[in-house]
Amino acid sequence: MSFSFRLDATDGAARTGVISTPRGEIRTPAFMPVGTAATVKAMLPESVRATGADILLGNTYHLMLRPGASRVARLGGLHRFMNWDRPILTDSGGFQVMSLASLRKLTEEGVTFASHIDGSRHLLSPESSMEIQRLLGADIVMAFDECPALPATEAEVAASTRLSMRWAQRSRDAFGDRPGHALFGIMQGGVTRELREESAAALNGIGFDGYAIGGLAVGEGQEAMFGVLDYAPGLLPENRPRYLMGVGKPDDIVGAVERGVDMMDCVLPSRSGRTGQAWTRRGQVNLRNARHADDSRPLDETCTCPACRGYSRAYLHHVTRAGEIIASMLTTWHNLHYYQELMAGLREAIAGRRLGEFVAEFHALRAEGDISPL
Numbered sequence: 520m521s522f523s524f525r526l527d528a529t530d531g532a533a534r535t536g537v538i539s540t541p542r543g544e545i546r547t548p549a550f551m552p553v554g555t556a557a558t559v560k561a562m563l564p565e566s567v568r569a570t571g572a573d574i575l576l577g578n579t580y581h582l583m584l585r586p587g588a589s590r591v592a593r594l595g596g597l598h599r600f601m602n603w604d605r606p607i608l609t610d611s612g613g614f615q616v617m618s619l620a621s622l623r624k625l626t627e628e629g630v631t632f633a634s635h636i637d638g639s640r641h642l643l644s645p646e647s648s649m650e651i652q653r654l655l656g657a658d659i660v661m662a663f664d665e666c667p668a669l670p671a672t673e674a675e676v677a678a679s680t681r682l683s684m685r686w687a688q689r690s691r692d693a694f695g696d697r698p699g700h701a702l703f704g705i706m707q708g709g710v711t712r713e714l715r716e717e718s719a720a721a722l723n724g725i726g727f728d729g730y731a732i733g734g735l736a737v738g739e740g741q742e743a744m745f746g747v748l749d750y751a752p753g754l755l756p757e758n759r760p761r762y763l764m765g766v767g768k769p770d771d772i773v774g775a776v777e778r779g780v781d782m783m784d785c786v787l788p789s790r791s792g793r794t795g796q797a798w799t800r801r802g803q804v805n806l807r808n809a810r811h812a813d814d815s816r817p818l819d820e821t822c823t824c825p826a827c828r829g830y831s832r833a834y835l836h837h838v839t840r841a842g843e844i845i846a847s848m849l850t851t852w853h854n855l856h857y858y859q860e861l862m863a864g865l866r867e868a869i870a871g872r873r874l875g876e877f878v879a880e881f882h883a884l885r886a887e888g889d890i891s892p893l
Contacts, residue, residue: 522658522701522728524760530874532752532779535866538729538760540658541699542598543605545573547760548776548869550862551608551784552855556581557591557601560789561847562855564603570824570852571859574659575603576784579651580612580643584634588654596656608784609657611648611690611705613664614733614765625665627682645689657700661731662690664705669738676709676734683707684721691725701728703762709734710743712750719754729760732780736765745774752779769798769861773881776865777874788858792851795839799857802885806850811836824856825849 524547526536538545552559552567555578559567567575577597582588594600597607616623616630623632629644648663664683667675687704694702704727708714722730732751735744744766752761762782763775772783788798795806799819804811806818814832822828826835826849838846861881868877 521698524729524758526758528870528872530869530872531777533776533865533869533874534779534781535869536781538606538781540606540701542607542658543573545606545782546862546866547781548772548862548865549573549782550772550858551576551782552789552858553578553784553786554601554603555786556585557597559851559855561792561844561851562789564601566852567603567855568605570855571863572855574606574608577601577607577609577655577657578612578615579609579648579655579661580615582609582655583612583641583643583651584636584639588651592654592656598656606658607656608659608703609652609655609661610764611652611661611663612643613648614666616643617666617668627685629663629686630665645686646693649690649693653697659701659703659729660694662687662702662704662727664707664733666707666734666737667709671709673709673711673714676707676711677714680707680709680714680718684718687722687727688725691727703727703729703731703760705731705733705764706751706755707734710739710747712747715747715751716754719751723756727759729762729782730755731762731764733764735763736767736771736785741771741774744771745778748775748778748780769858770882770885772858772861773865773878776869777878788854789851792854793847795846795850797835797850798854799889800881800884801887801889804889806832806835806839806846808836818853819857822853822856822860824853826853 520541523539528535536547551574552572554575591600616632631642645663652660663686665679667679704722706718708718755761760781763780766783767785797804811832817827819827868874
């Protein structure tokens with residue numbers, strides 16, 4: 520089977536459809552849990568699947584450093600290595616080089632950097648990123664790009680964007696012809712429309728299996744992000760998936776879907792789960808708060824995840840305050856379940872052309888806030 524995208528329904532700019540891969544279908548809009556180092560923290564792969572996830576995200580930068588892409592390949596590839604038999608998308612590593620690595624030196628060839636783990640020196644280029652992702656066996660591979668740290672001048676963003684477009688062509692050339700695997704290009708351009716248009720035109724000219732919108736959710740704020748998303752998805756081919764990288768909070772996700780985004784990823788639900796922060800229909804709940812200590816009710820009375828079916832707020836508060844491992848397990852499971860439930864609701868609403876009603880109810884519940892303790 521080859522990689523393909525089928526658009527099933529629209530409601531305004533919002534879309535729902537199916538990405539088909541040899542390892543299974545991905546229902547869109549889709550949220551991808553992040554398994555940076557070949558694991559979604561505090562979760563078994565089958566537990567992640569049970570939440571409704573169709574695809575996971577892994578990371579080139581982290582996996583090239585530890586355990587090493589060649590080792591993963593010798594052990595049967597990333598799917599076998601981490602016991603996940605469904606699609607995997609790997610980030611190219613460009614963002615992590617910018618945000619984590621030290622002593623980085625940027626040239627036309629690529630980025631030379633020192634590992635944040637042991638200080639060892641490495642070169643990551645479009646060609647080496649494609650090779651690492653090939654060794655990992657990712658179903659969806661991301662082009663290597665450069666994401667400038669904010670704040671940055673428009674001239675700096677322009678230079679970075681044009682470099683990323685040259686790297687996009689090199690990524691396309693290095694990726695080659697790999698039936699059943701897909702390569703996504705990444706639009707850059709900051710919050711400047713002219714640069715976004717220039718970037719989209721370059722990517723469209725190269726031709727990719729899908730297109731990502733990069734360089735957002737990096738500190739510009741939701742209003743600025745939505746300002747870009749009001750036009751950016753429409754610059755990309757209608758018959759290809761559109762992926763917003765690194766987003767986000769539930770209201771970010773809803774707003775992005777309203778504007779035509781098909782795929783998203785974020786560490787937030789799992790990272791929040793490890794710090795006692797639960798995401799619910801009524802907003803965020805801090806399980807460390809003393810008001811939960813005697814509350815016998817579930818975290819969310821409508822949720823069917825294991826944390827809500829079998830445990831009280833009082834118990835979750837106790838194990839969170841005590842630092843027990845089960846606190847991270849249960850709260851992460853709940854958060855991922857909530858995110859996938861939100862995506863399922865968005866897909867159903869778009870298919871029924873009632874997205875406006877769904878979004879209004881979403882915001883109304885969040886405005887009411889978490890239910891008061893008994």
